[in-house]
Amino acid sequence: MWGCGGLSRAARALVGARGWSSGAGPPGRRLGAVAGDHYGPAFQTGPAGFSENYSWKMQLTSNSTRSAMKRLYSTSHTTVDSKEMNKFQLLAHRWWDEQGEYSTLHSLNDIRVPFIRDTLLNMSGDHQLGSPLSGVKILDVGCGGGLLSEPLGRLGASVTGIDPVEDNIRAAEQRKSFDPVLAKRIQYKPCSLEDIVEEATETFDVIVASEVVEHVADLEMFIKYCYQVLKTEGSLFITTINKTQLSYILGIVVAERIMGIVPEGTHDWEKFISPEELECLLDSNGFLVKTVNGMSYNPLSGSWSWTESTSINYAVHAMKCRVKEQSSSREPPSETDKEEHPAEASASTTV
Amino acid sequence: MAVWVSVGGCSLLSPIRGRLRVGQAAVLAWRVPLRAAGTGPVYDVVVSGGGMVGSAMAAALGHDVHFGEKKILLLEAGPRKVSGRLPESYSNRVSSISPGSATLLSSFGAWDHVCSLRFKPFRRMQVWDACSEAMIIFDKDNLEDMGYVVENDVIMSALTKQLDAVSDRVEVLYRSRAVGYIWPLTCHLSDTSPWVKIDLADGRRLETKLLIGADGQNSMVRKAAGIQNMRYQYDQSAVVATLHLSEATDNNVAWQRFLPSGPIALLPLSDTASSLVWSTSHEHAAQLLSMDEESFVDTINSAFWSNLHHSDFIDTAGSVFRSAISLLMPSGTPARQLPPSIARVEPKSRAVFPLGMGHATEYVRHRMALIGDAAHRVHPLAGQGVNMGFGDIACLTHHLSTAAFNGKDLGSIKHLLQFETERQRHNLSLMAAIDLLKRLYSTSVAPFVLLRTWGLQTTNALSPVKEQIMSFASK
Numbered sequence: 001m002w003g004c005g006g007l008s009r010a011a012r013a014l015v016g017a018r019g020w021s022s023g024a025g026p027p028g029r030r031l032g033a034v035a036g037d038h039y040g041p042a043f044q045t046g047p048a049g050f051s052e053n054y055s056w057k058m059q060l061t062s063n064s065t066r067s068a069m070k071r072l073y074s075t076s077h078t079t080v081d082s083k084e085m086n087k088f089q090l091l092a093h094r095w096w097d098e099q100g101e102y103s104t105l106h107s108l109n110d111i112r113v114p115f116i117r118d119t120l121l122n123m124s125g126d127h128q129l130g131s132p133l134s135g136v137k138i139l140d141v142g143c144g145g146g147l148l149s150e151p152l153g154r155l156g157a158s159v160t161g162i163d164p165v166e167d168n169i170r171a172a173e174q175r176k177s178f179d180p181v182l183a184k185r186i187q188y189k190p191c192s193l194e195d196i197v198e199e200a201t202e203t204f205d206v207i208v209a210s211e212v213v214e215h216v217a218d219l220e221m222f223i224k225y226c227y228q229v230l231k232t233e234g235s236l237f238i239t240t241i242n243k244t245q246l247s248y249i250l251g252i253v254v255a256e257r258i259m260g261i262v263p264e265g266t267h268d269w270e271k272f273i274s275p276e277e278l279e280c281l282l283d284s285n286g287f288l289v290k291t292v293n294g295m296s297y298n299p300l301s302g303s304w305s306w307t308e309s310t311s312i313n314y315a316v317h318a319m320k321c322r323v324k325e326q327s328s329s330r331e332p333p334s335e336t337d338k339e340e341h342p343a344e345a346s347a348s349t350t351v
Numbered sequence: 352m353a354v355w356v357s358v359g360g361c362s363l364l365s366p367i368r369g370r371l372r373v374g375q376a377a378v379l380a381w382r383v384p385l386r387a388a389g390t391g392p393v394y395d396v397v398v399s400g401g402g403m404v405g406s407a408m409a410a411a412l413g414h415d416v417h418f419g420e421k422k423i424l425l426l427e428a429g430p431r432k433v434s435g436r437l438p439e440s441y442s443n444r445v446s447s448i449s450p451g452s453a454t455l456l457s458s459f460g461a462w463d464h465v466c467s468l469r470f471k472p473f474r475r476m477q478v479w480d481a482c483s484e485a486m487i488i489f490d491k492d493n494l495e496d497m498g499y500v501v502e503n504d505v506i507m508s509a510l511t512k513q514l515d516a517v518s519d520r521v522e523v524l525y526r527s528r529a530v531g532y533i534w535p536l537t538c539h540l541s542d543t544s545p546w547v548k549i550d551l552a553d554g555r556r557l558e559t560k561l562l563i564g565a566d567g568q569n570s571m572v573r574k575a576a577g578i579q580n581m582r583y584q585y586d587q588s589a590v591v592a593t594l595h596l597s598e599a600t601d602n603n604v605a606w607q608r609f610l611p612s613g614p615i616a617l618l619p620l621s622d623t624a625s626s627l628v629w630s631t632s633h634e635h636a637a638q639l640l641s642m643d644e645e646s647f648v649d650t651i652n653s654a655f656w657s658n659l660h661h662s663d664f665i666d667t668a669g670s671v672f673r674s675a676i677s678l679l680m681p682s683g684t685p686a687r688q689l690p691p692s693i694a695r696v697e698p699k700s701r702a703v704f705p706l707g708m709g710h711a712t713e714y715v716r717h718r719m720a721l722i723g724d725a726a727h728r729v730h731p732l733a734g735q736g737v738n739m740g741f742g743d744i745a746c747l748t749h750h751l752s753t754a755a756f757n758g759k760d761l762g763s764i765k766h767l768l769q770f771e772t773e774r775q776r777h778n779l780s781l782m783a784a785i786d787l788l789k790r791l792y793s794t795s796v797a798p799f800v801l802l803r804t805w806g807l808q809t810t811n812a813l814s815p816v817k818e819q820i821m822s823f824a825s826k
Contacts, residue, residue: 096545098763107765113757130419132756151758156420178544180393181420 079225080164080192081217087265088144092167095145096175101263104297104304105147105211108239111295111304112210112315113151116237119291119317120206123235131156139204139229141193142212146172146186152208153185160204166190193225202231210239213278214271223285230320236287239295239315243272246311261299275310287318393546394424395761396751397559399529399572401427403446403503404723404740405565406510407456411748413517414459417755423521424557425514426549428528434508437468442502443591443700445618445626447605447734449498449825452741456509460516464509465501471619472496475604477688478807481611482660482795483669485804486687487811489821497821498605498734500618500626528552532562532575537717547718547762561762562719563747565740568709570725576716582709582728585789587613588636589706589731590629593697594651599623606690607732608655609792614732615654617690625691627651628731636703647701648693655690660795669804676812706730708786710779714771718762720747727778733785735824739778746773781823 091101098106120136121127128134134156140149143161145168153159163169169190176182189196207226216222226236241247248269255262279289294310297303304313395418398409409425412418448456448470456462474497479486491497514521533548546558564572573580594617596602602619613630620626629639629651639647653659709728714721723740750766759766791803810816 098765109759110757113759117756117758128419129416130421150760154755154758174542175545178393178546 078192079194079216079218079222081215084215085165088165089167091263092145092165092171095147095168095171102145102147103302104261107302108304109148109151111306112148112239115293115315116152116206116208117155119235128156133157136206137204138206138208141207141209142215143172143188144168146175146188148208148210149186150176150182153182157185159186161186161188162191162193162196164190164192193222193229197225197228200229202229204230204234206235206237208237210237213238213240213273214267219273220281220285223281223287227286227320232320232322234320236318236320237315238278239313240278241267241272241313242311243269243274244311247272251312259299275314275316278316282316282318286321288321289316289318291317391556391558394557394559395421396561396563397424397426397549397557398563398565399426400564400566400725401425401429401523402565402567402723403506403510403737404744406507406514407461407741408563408565408722408744408747409521409523410459410461410510410513410517411455411744412751413514413521415748415752417752418520421520421755424559425521425523426527426529427523427525429525431525432507432511434511437505440697441593441620441624441626442504443593443626443702444503445500445620446503446506446737447498447618448501449738450496451745451825452738453499455741455745459513461509461513464512465505468505468508470499470501470505471602471621472499473603473605473619476607477604478607478609480609480792480804480807482662482800483665483804485669485807487807487817489817491821498825500620529571532572534576534716535718560718560760564719564721564725565723566725568724568728570721572719573711573721573725576719578716578721579712580709581712582707584705584707585730586632587630587706588633588703590627590631590636590639590701590703592627592702593620593700594625594627594693595695595697596623596625596691597694600691602691604688606655610654611660611793611795614792615651630706630730630732640701640703644696644698647696651693662797664797665800665804668801669808672805672808676808680812708782710782714774715764715767717764720767720770722747727782729782729785730789732789733824735781735785739781742777743774746770
């Protein structure tokens with residue numbers, strides 16, 4: 001189907017090609033065809049196309065009044081799907097009604113917050129009781145109204161929440177403004193992941209992308225950006241939905257159309273991804289997948305629980321591997337490449 | 352919006368929605384003049400009421416490991432009690448503390464203070480009827496303490512010490528009375544503060560994410576929330592006093608005799624002193640209060656010793672039943688002991704207070720929980736009143752601690768509802784049993800006397816049943 005790219009791609013990934021220049025491959029490996037062919041042309045045209053994009057980006061960066069929203073529609077390397085944005089725009093004021101349209105996300109906190117917390121606590125040696133995540137910098141991608149950012153902030157972490165829908169950020173900011181402790185710990189920005197990639201390279205200890213990857217335009221790009229923004233050995237937490245018949249029946253037909261647990265039209269089955277594929281994508285982009293857990297929702301009790309089966313919902317924990325040595329199989333590096341990726345400056349010097 | 356309809360129609364969620372909506376009505380009832388949008392301090396938890404239960408709640412949260420970064424406030428209308436030396440004589444207000452409550456108090460270090468001050472453990476409880484020979488004896492085979500008799504002042508002193516120990520997390524405001532509460536609207540308009548606002552008598556306004564009402568049987572928090580309280584005034588008042596025994600004895604038994612006018616109980620304070628709790632009619636209580644000390648002592652002794660209410664019929668029926676039991680269970684029943692006799696009463700220690708039963712239909716609302724007498728009030732005949740309150744504290748602290756460790760919003764109704772379900776299950780059964788006992792023993796009509804005589808004798812013979820009762824009551 002999508003094609004995991006096969007062993008050759010995985011091998012290339014291991015050897016060192018990362019980010020933009022991970023080598024040309026068949027266009028079919030791209031996910032999220034809805035947003036169009038952003039990825040393909042950039043590589044087909046080779047370095048020339050690269051420099052075009054690069055100079056355009058430089059112009060924007062120097063523009064002091066960057067409007068994040070406008071850029072999203074015009075950039076050709078976006079992970080944001082405008083149709084998805086519109087869906088969430090309509091419900092931007094409903095985030096904080098615990099019994100409303102987002103009730104399943106509110107109750108998802110009961111398992112995803114302990115999952116994140118315990119994974120991080122197990123990795124670090126000691127922690128302060130009362131503030132278990134203090135000192136941890138977390139990026140919440142697609143934070144929506146801040147449903148996950150707030151609990152993480154309460155546990156002591158410094159959270160940056162980003163979301164392309166401005167109304168969501170507005171709702172999150174307003175909610176946060178009443179709590180003096182959270183107001184200091186959480187920052188919200190109305191932008192997408194690609195907008196902060198340059199300024200935030202290797203800044204975050206943890207990235208959380210919960211119930212997000214099924215809404216992005218280009219998943220591989222998204223993962224590459226995550227890689228850039230994470231510190232070495234940083235953690236990436238993803239929760240999403242599997243692409244199976246069961247997930248279509250229960251996750252879309254029953255949940256959306258019959259029971260109305262989730263607002264209708266929220267999910268597009270085509271954009272779901274199986275854990276094996278996701279693991280493959282992560283592996284080939286410099287991540288080491290540590291945990292995959294299935295989750296299931298009980299609509300009668302309104303609560304989530306961990307389960308063996310990943311047929312519908314599942315959670316993944318992956319860690320960014322240490323930077324491996326570069327190999328000669330990398331594309332002929334152009335000047336633009338080196339300048340564009342300061343994170344790999346150390347790696348590129350070995351070329 | 353079609354989406355609204357589909358979610359609103361989901362009947363599974365409607366009980367919660369109903370609960371959230373009703374709170375809004377209370378806003379209108381308690382409207383205080385609005386000031387400009389207050390930017391007063393925002394607390395994580397405010398406990399309203401600094402009695403035994405309120406102070407213990409604040410101390411339990413303050414000592415909890417997951418509350419290290421939280422801000423807690425305790426509001427008490429009265430002045431701070433200066434903890435000087437203990438007075439020589441015992442206070443007339445005492446409580447029977449169950450082992451479960453003692454465990455809670457020791458979990459935040461208050462029990463050690465109690466032990467270092469003054470307390471009396473008891474090993475046995477003898478309960479018998481005035482209208483027959485039937486009795487029941489509770490004791491623990493393994494020589495553990497069944498319970499502890501502690502003066503309320505001692506408990507308060509221990510709690511105050513432990514509150515001082517966490518003064519960086521728990522702020523205590525004495526002489527502060529709340530005059531109004533404003534509940535947050537639950538329709539989530541983003542421009543209004545989502546916290547509970549409390550207006551104090553001195554004009555200050557506070558905000559809190561969770562308000563815990565521990566303000567007693569006439570709880571203002573409960574009234575402000577518009578929660579229905581089912582109350583029943585018993586036609587009884589309790590007379591309390593501190594008594595001195597005729598002779599020093601190994602005073603480790605709690606005695607209770609059910610008279611037709613109400614139960615009379617003697618709780619050990621030391622080897623030479625005991626505390627009296629006599630529930631009786633209002634008129635009789637007034638008489639007891641006004642009579643001179645000698646007559647008072649005589650009345651108490653005869654209440655424990657006289658067989659005035661016995662009738663031959665009941666006595667015969669009782670003894671026949673007893674022989675039947677001893678045939679079936681040759682191991683026999685524990686031997687009956689005789690209660691101590693009273694020599695004199697501590698001067699100025701007599702007091703009286705009315706008795707009633709009460710139960711709040713709901714213990715929780717969005718951002719609000721009731722504990723202690725604000726939620727439930729019982730007859731003292733089983734010595735359970737404050738123990739139920741401590742049980743509430745243990746349960747609520749457990750849920751709030753878990754919520755804090757999960758980064759949850761402390762005022763979220765989901766975990767508050769779990770607390771309510773757990774506690775209502777326990778409290779309602781206990782209250783029903785106590786009320787049933789009270790009514791059953793308030794009569795001297797033969798059929799009921801016979802019923803309770805046989806019932807008591809049977810229960811006394813069945814150790815597993817007694818053990819169940821003891822373990823339920825000592826939670």
